[in-house]
Amino acid sequence: MRFMLLFSRQGKLRLQKWYLATSDKERKKMVRELMQVVLARKPKMCSFLEWRDLKVVYKRYASLYFCCAIEGQDNELITLELIHRYVELLDKYFGSVCELDIIFNFEKAYFILDEFLMGGDVQDTSKKSVLKAIEQADLLQEVRAGAEDESPRSVLEEMGLA
Amino acid sequence: MEAVNLLSSNRYTEKQIGYLFISVLVNSNSELIRLINNAVKNDLGSRNPTFTGLALHCIANVGSREMAEAFAGEIPKILVAGDAMDSVKQSAALCLLRLYRTSPDLVPMGDWTSRVVHLLNDQHLGVVTAAASLITTLAQKNPEEFKTSVSLAVSRLSRVSPSRGTELDTDRCAARSQHTCPRCLIPRAVLQIVTSASTDLQDYTYYFVPAPWLSVKLLRLLQCYPPPGPCPPSRGGFGGPALRPLSEPNLLVRACNQLGQFLQHRETNLRYLALESMCALASSEFSHEAVKTHIETVISALKASSFHVAVGSVLVPQTERDVSVRQRAVDLLYAMCDRSNAQQIFHLLHSKFHLCSVPTRALLLSTYIKFVNLFPEVKGTIQDVLRSDSQLKNADATVLEEMPPFPELHAVSVSRPPGAGRCAPRAHRTATLRRRAARGRFLRLTLRGRSPGSRLRGQLRQEIGSSRSILNSEDVKMFTEVCLAVSAVLAPSPPSAEAAGSGRRMFIFYGNKTSTQFLSFTPTLICSDDLQANILGSVAPRPLAEAACLCVAHRYGGTFQNVSVKLPITLNKFFQPTEMASQDFFQRWKQLSNPQQEVQNIFKAKHPMDTEITKAKIIGFGSALLEEVDPNPANFVGAGIIHTKTTQIGCLLRLEPNLQAQVKRLEGIAEYA
Numbered sequence: 016m017r018f019m020l021l022f023s024r025q026g027k028l029r030l031q032k033w034y035l036a037t038s039d040k041e042r043k044k045m046v047r048e049l050m051q052v053v054l055a056r057k058p059k060m061c062s063f064l065e066w067r068d069l070k071v072v073y074k075r076y077a078s079l080y081f082c083c084a085i086e087g088q089d090n091e092l093i094t095l096e097l098i099h100r101y102v103e104l105l106d107k108y109f110g111s112v113c114e115l116d117i118i119f120n121f122e123k124a125y126f127i128l129d130e131f132l133m134g135g136d137v138q139d140t141s142k143k144s145v146l147k148a149i150e151q152a153d154l155l156q157e158v159r160a161g162a163e164d165e166s167p168r169s170v171l172e173e174m175g176l177a
Numbered sequence: 178m179e180a181v182n183l184l185s186s187n188r189y190t191e192k193q194i195g196y197l198f199i200s201v202l203v204n205s206n207s208e209l210i211r212l213i214n215n216a217v218k219n220d221l222g223s224r225n226p227t228f229t230g231l232a233l234h235c236i237a238n239v240g241s242r243e244m245a246e247a248f249a250g251e252i253p254k255i256l257v258a259g260d261a262m263d264s265v266k267q268s269a270a271l272c273l274l275r276l277y278r279t280s281p282d283l284v285p286m287g288d289w290t291s292r293v294v295h296l297l298n299d300q301h302l303g304v305v306t307a308a309a310s311l312i313t314t315l316a317q318k319n320p321e322e323f324k325t326s327v328s329l330a331v332s333r334l335s336r337v338s339p340s341r342g343t344e345l346d347t348d349r350c351a352a353r354s355q356h357t358c359p360r361c362l363i364p365r366a367v368l369q370i371v372t373s374a375s376t377d378l379q380d381y382t383y384y385f386v387p388a389p390w391l392s393v394k395l396l397r398l399l400q401c402y403p404p405p406g407p408c409p410p411s412r413g414g415f416g417g418p419a420l421r422p423l424s425e426p427n428l429l430v431r432a433c434n435q436l437g438q439f440l441q442h443r444e445t446n447l448r449y450l451a452l453e454s455m456c457a458l459a460s461s462e463f464s465h466e467a468v469k470t471h472i473e474t475v476i477s478a479l480k481a482s483s484f485h486v487a488v489g490s491v492l493v494p495q496t497e498r499d500v501s502v503r504q505r506a507v508d509l510l511y512a513m514c515d516r517s518n519a520q521q522i523f524h525l526l527h528s529k530f531h532l533c534s535v536p537t538r539a540l541l542l543s544t545y546i547k548f549v550n551l552f553p554e555v556k557g558t559i560q561d562v563l564r565s566d567s568q569l570k571n572a573d574a575t576v577l578e579e580m581p582p583f584p585e586l587h588a589v590s591v592s593r594p595p596g597a598g599r600c601a602p603r604a605h606r607t608a609t610l611r612r613r614a615a616r617g618r619f620l621r622l623t624l625r626g627r628s629p630g631s632r633l634r635g636q637l638r639q640e641i642g643s644s645r646s647i648l649n650s651e652d653v654k655m656f657t658e659v660c661l662a663v664s665a666v667l668a669p670s671p672p673s674a675e676a677a678g679s680g681r682r683m684f685i686f687y688g689n690k691t692s693t694q695f696l697s698f699t700p701t702l703i704c705s706d707d708l709q710a711n712i713l714g715s716v717a718p719r720p721l722a723e724a725a726c727l728c729v730a731h732r733y734g735g736t737f738q739n740v741s742v743k744l745p746i747t748l749n750k751f752f753q754p755t756e757m758a759s760q761d762f763f764q765r766w767k768q769l770s771n772p773q774q775e776v777q778n779i780f781k782a783k784h785p786m787d788t789e790i791t792k793a794k795i796i797g798f799g800s801a802l803l804e805e806v807d808p809n810p811a812n813f814v815g816a817g818i819i820h821t822k823t824t825q826i827g828c829l830l831r832l833e834p835n836l837q838a839q840v841k842r843l844e845g846i847a848e849y850a
Contacts, residue, residue, distance in 0.1 A: 036240065061445035064501050092450065093393055125197065134237040134275035136310045138267055139303030140390045148264060155189040155227070 016089070016135035017069060018045075019128070020082040021117065026050055029079065029117050030124055034135035053080055063091045074098050078114050101131055104145055126152065181209055184216035189227065192220075196231050200238040214247050221251060226262040229255070233268040237275045245280040252276070253284075257292035263301040270296070270307035274314055281318065290315070290322045297329040302391055305333065309394035316398065330395045433458060433467035440474045445502060452505035459512040468513045472522075475506055475513075519548060520558070755816050755827075762803060762814060766829060766846065777844045791832065807831065 021030035028046060037045070052066060053073050064071050066084070072094040073082040081098045085091070102112070104127050109116040117124050130145045132138060139145055183195030199213055213235075220232035233252075236244050255261055256269040270293070277284045296308035309330070316323040436458070439451035452475070459468040514522050757765075791813055792802055803814045813832040828847045835841065 034238075059445060061449040061501055063446065063449055065504075090393065092446070093390065095446070097390075122194075122197065126193075129234055133234065133268060133271040133307075134240070134278075136271050136274065136307070137390050137394075138271055138307055139264075140306065141303060144264075144303060152189070152193070152227070 016094070016132070017084040017086065019084075019132075020046060020049065020080075021124075022046075022050055022080050022082070023114060024054070024078050024080070026054060029114070030121060030128075032125070032128055032132075049082065049084070053082055062095060072098070076102055079117070097132075097137065100140060100142075101128065104131060104142060107142060107146055108149060123149070181212045181216065184213065185219070192228065192231060196235045200235055210241075210243055214244065217244070218247070218251075221248070221255065226265050229265050230268050233265070233272045237268075237272040240275045240279045242280055242283075245276045245283045249273075249276055249280070249283045250285065253287060253289040253293075256296075257289045263299075263304050266296065266299075267301070267303045267307035270304070270311045274307075274311045277311075277314060286319060286322060290319075291325070294323060294326045294329060297326060297333055306391045306394055309391065309398050313394065313398040327399060330398050334392060334395045334399075430467040433471065437471045437474050440471065449502050449505055452502065452509050456505065456509045456512045459509065465513070468509075469518060472510075472513065472518065475509055514548070514551075519551075524558075755818050757803065757816055759803075759807075762816065762829065765827070766831075775844065775846045777842065779842045791834070809833070 017035050018031065018033045020028065020032075022028045028050075031042070031046065033042065049066060049071065052064065053071070056064070058075075062072055062074055064073075069084045069086060070089070070091060071082060071084050072091050073080055074095060075081075081102065083094050083098060085094050105112045105117070105124065108123070108127060109120070127145065127149055130138065130148050131140075181195070181199070183191045184199065186192055186195070217232045217235055220228045223229055223232075233255075236248055236252075252269050252273045256266060256273060261269070273284065293308060293312060297305055297312070299305055299308070312323050312326050316326065433455065436451045436455050439447045440455075442448055442451070455468055455471065455475075459465055510522055803816060807814045811834060813834075815830045815832075817828050818826065826847055828845065830843065830845045833842045833844075
């Protein structure tokens with residue numbers, strides 16, 4: 016996979032993950048073009064289209080378009096399933112995910128995507144293991160946050176000012 | 178810089194944010210790269226698997242060459258280390274894959290390769306998936322190293338999709354796979370759509386298909402090696418890769434029939450995939466016939482999709498609305514075209530011509546031209562059609578004449594016009610069609626003159642306004658309004674001494690500076706016989722009296738346009754400049770005093786006589802400017818050699834300006850019989 020984009024019906028980009036190094040200008044251009052093409056398609060049209068020298072697989076979930084650009088030899092249907100799997104992961108994690116969840120917790124969406132895909136290939140397709148990894152990461156964050164709160168207090172105490 | 182500091186923090190959150198930041202900013206700042214690499218190295222070796230995972234992710238996302246240099250040796254070790262955690266192993270596998278894709282030379286094969294193959298047997302399916310991806314890519318380059326993976330992959334595949342029989346059967350099959358060709362396993366494995374019995378697979382079961390991604394990856398891996406036995410066709414997209422290694426004819430036919438059913442399916446995606454797969458099958462000799470039987474279905478797919486709109490109580494068939502599907506259908510028609518159905522297909526395509534959308538029309542027109550070359554029996558019909566089409570009014574027999582195949586085929590690079598986004602897909606599509614057709618004779622604009630020893634690459638961007646071309650007045654007016662840019666300057670780059678066998682190449686870029694796209698863009702080359710002979714390989718030592726002409730036919734804003742521009746393929750393009758000393762020059766000059774070999778022209782200077790400009794012109798002409806050869810410093814002297822297939826023709830020229838009289842005398846001498 017070359018890249019994955021998430022954007023709303025209004026053309027707002029919610030998530031972009033690039034698996035090939037491209038310059039910022041080039042990226043913006045590609046995103047703009049692709050959004051235009053995909054948003055122009057009617058609902059009954061098929062989910063695959065050819066764009067530049069890549070194949071683009073997209074699916075619309077509620078108000079969000081999930082768009083993946085794959086190379087010539089990749090399988091389109093499996094990419095479609097991949098998108099669906101990712102949506103399932105998001106759904107399980109956020110609980111009935113909606114666009115707002117992704118807007119407010121975009122870094123979590125990125126982390127989930129990173130656990131699921133790496134370098135453009137599928138890493139682990141098991142919902143359990145992906146979400147377990149994310150949960151562990153969350154725990155680590157909370158533990159650290161908790162530890163932070165304690166130390167200033169103890170420092171003050173040590174100094175005899177508390 | 179802050180981000181790099183975050184990387185070295187011990188706290189997970191900060192580290193994570195740091196890595197996220199780094200992955201997004203791929204800059205080539207050397208200072209930072211070193212620091213980043215350092216931090217990554219520390220994390221790679223860290224005992225905390227989460228940190229190692231983060232580091233691996235960073236390497237995979239950035240994947241730059243410096244990182245590859247630094248870490249390509251480390252990662253295989255992590256991959257095969259006995260105590261590595263599952264998550265680390267799968268991340269390492271994919272990271273290595275990424276590095277291999279960008280810098281294959283930096284990833285050394287070692288004894289880790291055999292261990293990687295064994296990863297296919299791992300308990301954790303994520304590891305198996307990642308390993309399968311890695312091995313598939315590596316095996317394409319080094320099939321010998323990974324041969325042992327085949328049997329492992331097959332047995333894994335069978336374990337993932339257990340047979341309908343008992344567990345015992347599976348084991349027996351798996352055991353058999355080690356010894357005999359696993360004929361029984363693959364069919365069963367591929368056709369199974371059953372709920373997995375074993376618990377560890379339940380998590381990987383996706384809507385009743387056990388571990389589909391893993392199965393596809395394993396099938397892909399098996400594709401790299403010669404197929405062990407016949408495989409029955411499988412359903413849907415998951416079978417896409419499985420179809421390729423099929424070689425038995427009747428299975429292919431069954432596959433075709435099944436795809437034929439999909440052609441009329443309600444769901445657009447399935448129609449699209451069916452058309453695409455059939456296109457691939459059409460190229461195989463076994464299935465070509467079978468594909469042809471479906472021509473009616475394809476035609477009806479073009480005409481009417483399966484979903485009907487209810488108008489009152491009558492179901493009215495609607496024409497296929499989806500452009501992607503239509504394009505695929507036309508691709509398929511082209512692929513399945515051969516002598517028996519060429520007429521039919523041509524008539525069919527042409528009957529739809531007026532209905533077709535704009536990019537499709539362009540595609541059809543170029544297809545007709547290919548038909549003319551490939552199927553002579555249709556030639557007559559097509560020529561009538563093309564003649565009646567006003568945009569090709571300049572087309573005559575020479576245009577449709579095919580060019581004989583060249584030993585080296587160089588296609589004209591049709592680059593994407595900057596402004597016309599919709600023109601691009603058509604150009605690409607034609608290129609795809611060209612690639613797809615197996616028979617290799619096309620109307621290519623290939624120009625080739627032989628000249629051992631040097632290569633002159635000229636970019637043709639020619640100003641329409643300044644070209645002496647066959648435009649009529651309306652066209653010219655149109656163009657100045659529209660600013661059609663087939664704008665060109667001939668800028669030969671200095672010839673570099675390169676291996677023999679090269680020639681003069683001309684790249685033609687078509688640019689569209691207007692806001693409206695050009696439709697039915699068809700360039701054709703018209704050249705005189707002389708030049709044609711020259712183009713076809715041997716430059717005959719005859720002056721090229723009439724320059725070749727490039728006809729660009731297209732449709733702009735509803736009217737047909739035909740632009741003809743002269744191509745600057747003249748003899749001087751085949752010059753190779755030669756240096757020589759003064760005595761040599763004059764010696765030869767005196768030698769070649771045969772009147773047939775000499776030509777002299779005295780003309781009034783049209784432009785002010787500027788030394789530098791004149792020098793530049795002479796050099797641009799192709800000959801070497803010989804300084805200080807002529808006793809008269811105001812004269813310009815040049816020498817060059819025309820290399821032809823058979824001979825070499827030396828040419829000398831001398832330009833004597835006479836400032837008082839504002840005239841110049843140009844003498845040229847060439848040595849040929």
